[in-house]
Amino acid sequence: MKTNEIRIFCPATIANVSCGFDVLGLALDSVGDEMVVRKTTEKGIKITKLTGQDLPTETLQNVAGVAGLALLAESDHVGGFEIEIYKKIKAGSGIGSSAASSTGAVWAMNQLLGSPFTNLELVKFAMEGERLASGVAHADNVAPALLGGFTLVRSYQPLDIVKIPTPPELYATVIHPQIEVRTSDSRRILKTSISLEDGIKQWGNVGGLIAGLFTNDYDLIGRSLVDHIIEPIRSILIPGFDKVKEEALGAGALGCGISGSGPSIFALSKGKKTALVVAEAMRKVYEKIGVDYDVHVSKINTQGIKILEN
Known part of the structure; x- marks a missing residue:
């Protein structure tokens, strides 16, 4: 260097x-x-x-x-x-x-x-x-x-x-339908207040997810990957979201949701084999709808930024 x-x-x-x-x-x-x-x-x-x-x-x-x-x-x-x-x-x-x-x-x-x-x-x-x-x-x-x-x-x-x-066998599958959802636009549609009931559910899931990551409890991770506040609103901006989620979970994903502000949809799975099956299930939804897409299957990157050789 x-x-x-x-x-x-x-x-x-x-x-x-x-x-x-x-x-x-x-x-x-x-x-x-x-x-x-x-x-x-x-x-x-x-x-x-x-x-x-x-x-x-x-x-x-x-x-x-x-x-x-x-x-x-x-x-x-x-x-x-x-x-x-x-x-x-x-x-x-x-x-x-x-x-x-x-x-x-x-x-x-x-x-x-x-x-x-x-x-x-x-x-x-x-x-x-x-x-x-x-x-x-x-x-x-x-x-x-x-x-x-x-x-x-x-x-x-x-x-x-x-x-x-990060649990060692955790993999992410991400499908990106070729539409653009601007972060600023997707923030604008969010509510500025939530019910106490939804808040209790949400922070229970945050705590459960953190606990699952610390203890390598994949089932707990899956049970905790539920969004009661943002997803019900933002998902309306993403064509086929509900079907993609249904098919991903049916293919064995631990959980599935919106990546950031969308339109990408992510799923977490235990093992690469399941993550690839989930990718295929997600693909089929957009093939049927007729929306172009990209798919990524990835291990979780525990290093972050890294230096490349010139």
Whole structure:
């Protein structure tokens, strides 16, 4: 690795994980963006290359640029950075496209500066990219992208993030119907208050999911992957959602829900074999409806961002 340049892989992520709106997320292993970040003597951040998606390269309109500027503002670095972004995660897919760019930029910059910032500080910088993308500086995608595995945002003020263990046989299947659901739009339709009854059900499931992850209790994980608050509203934006969920569970998935703000739908399974069967069951639904789709089957990525050889 050159001392002034680094090439990285930044993983896609599943946020919310059914019951944990804005506080739970996990990182995927088989899909993510690649980025090249280099130190320059010129001040500021420049996006010098962006392939794979039609996204702005102007620094203040790109999530990587905004997150990078947040880090630079707190840094002693007198120069700046150039960023190349090779997008493999489709924008608006619901698997953390903006989070990958935001997190990858600040993680790589921190590496090139000799790691002066903590992971918690890097999450805060990356959250500024999320603010640009969705209007809300949430951490449920950026935290697992950075730390790997499952993460819990215990608190936003002050920011408190906990990494949760990942059971070794847990696999994710994600199907992305080729429609775009903007995070900002899908947040706008949400209610701002919930009933006490729904709240009790929801935090019971969050606690159950965390307990299941710690104890490798796959059945408990499955019973806890239920969303009483967000999914009933957001699912109406996703064609075929109810049928995809029904078929995924019928094929052996532990649980199934909306990935982030959608339109991607995720399922968690015990073992790769089941995850592949679930993928086939999901595929058949969209084949029948006539909607184009992408499918990813992935182990949970427990490392997070990693350095690639040039």
